[in-house]
Amino acid sequence: MQLxxxxxxxxxxxAPVAAGYxxxxxxxxxxxxxxxxxxxxxxxxxxFVYAGSLQFAAAYLLKEAASLLxxxxxxxxxxxxxxxxxxxxAPIYKGLPFRLYLIFGLTDETYALLSSxxxxxxxxxxxxxxxxxxxxxxxxxxTLIGIWLAFALPFVKSASGIEYAMSALFVTxxxxxxxxxxxxxRISCIIxxxxxxxxxxxxxxxxxxxxxxxxxxxxLAVFTLKEGEEAQ
Amino acid sequence: MxxxxxxxxxxxxxxxxxxxxPFFFESVSQPSGFLKRYSAKLPYALIAFLAVFSLKGYFxxxxxxxxxxxxxxxxxxxxxxxxxxxxxxICGTFxxxxxxxxxxx
Numbered sequence: 001m002q003l004x005x006x007x008x009x010x011x012x013x014x015a016p017v018a019a020g021y022x023x024x025x026x027x028x029x030x031x032x033x034x035x036x037x038x039x040x041x042x043x044x045x046x047x048f049v050y051a052g053s054l055q056f057a058a059a060y061l062l063k064e065a066a067s068l069l070x071x072x073x074x075x076x077x078x079x080x081x082x083x084x085x086x087x088x089x090a091p092i093y094k095g096l097p098f099r100l101y102l103i104f105g106l107t108d109e110t111y112a113l114l115s116s117x118x119x120x121x122x123x124x125x126x127x128x129x130x131x132x133x134x135x136x137x138x139x140x141x142x143t144l145i146g147i148w149l150a151f152a153l154p155f156v157k158s159a160s161g162i163e164y165a166m167s168a169l170f171v172t173x174x175x176x177x178x179x180x181x182x183x184x185x186r187i188s189c190i191i192x193x194x195x196x197x198x199x200x201x202x203x204x205x206x207x208x209x210x211x212x213x214x215x216x217x218x219x220l221a222v223f224t225l226k227e228g229e230e231a232q
Numbered sequence: 233m234x235x236x237x238x239x240x241x242x243x244x245x246x247x248x249x250x251x252x253x254p255f256f257f258e259s260v261s262q263p264s265g266f267l268k269r270y271s272a273k274l275p276y277a278l279i280a281f282l283a284v285f286s287l288k289g290y291f292x293x294x295x296x297x298x299x300x301x302x303x304x305x306x307x308x309x310x311x312x313x314x315x316x317x318x319x320x321x322i323c324g325t326f327x328x329x330x331x332x333x334x335x336x337x
Contacts, residue, residue, distance in 0.1 A: 048244040058239060062236050062239055083250050099255075162325060164329070172320040184273065189280045
């Protein structure tokens with residue numbers, strides 16, 4: 001009974017995520033096809049990586065056959081925030097079954113749903129796994145729909161400029177962070193922008209990612225220290 | 233093929249590592265002081281980095297650069313007024329497609 005109720009609640013609460021994941025997953029599938037990559041890579045990414053922003057960014061690495069170090073640094077940069085999600089989810093996940101899968105599936109949206117607690121009538125040990133599994137399924141199905149669309153309707157993938165979806169995603173994320181943040185967070189955004197532009201000017205090719213991250217990490221450390229001193 | 237699978241494996245491993253680290257190291261679960269303040273700021277800077285990372289490829293020609301910058305501005309404006317992620321992504325992508333068709337027919 002608890003199992004059925006938990007599934008019903010998980011279906012209800014993940015409905016908005018389904019809308020987002022199915023459409024964004026489809027955009028990802030089309031994006032993979034538009035870059036001329038083998039669709040199987042898109043599917044493998046959605047099944048085993050399951051990290052939207054990284055998947056879009058890594059598509060370029062796949063296309064350019066980038067180095068593994070570059071892939072690791074990019075994955076670390078994009079997914080760094082997950083460390084902080086995990087910190088707050090650690091007490092909730094303690095003792096739950098399928099813990100490794102729950103950790104694997106801790107995306108932004110899954111975190112948002114599970115960190116707000118368990119709805120009435122559901123039991124966390126079932127609810128957590130259903131939410132995680134359903135969101136993962138939506139993402140994979142979305143990817144498959146996108147790949148199917150790209151091949152069934154070739155004009156979709158051949159539309160020049162469809163790959164801009166990834167840039168639009170990051171600009172949207174940046175806009176949302178900017179809109180809802182404090183002065184200190186906005187300065188952090190500016191540090192990220194200036195650091196990245198500086199790295200674009202100073203270095204080229206494969207060194208861009210490590211150079212930009214080094215500049216940003218160091219500048220942000222200085223800013224954090226100064227801010228701490230001023231607060232005292 | 234081998235390189236691509238390697239990239240996918242590395243992305244999967246690093247993603248899992250970032251999600252699982254705090255579960256395995258109790259001391260990391262209690263960040264304090266400098267680390268706490270630093271980690272609160274980092275995501276903002278990294279999203280900005282990602283925006284530049286995704287746009288820098290368009291600066292290979294003036295037409296793609298202008299179209300990309302114009303569409304980035306329109307995407308940001310769309311967010312200001314709609315607050316819908318999907319609407320912004322659609323708006324940005326279509327404005328880029330249109331701008332590119334006009335600037336580099």
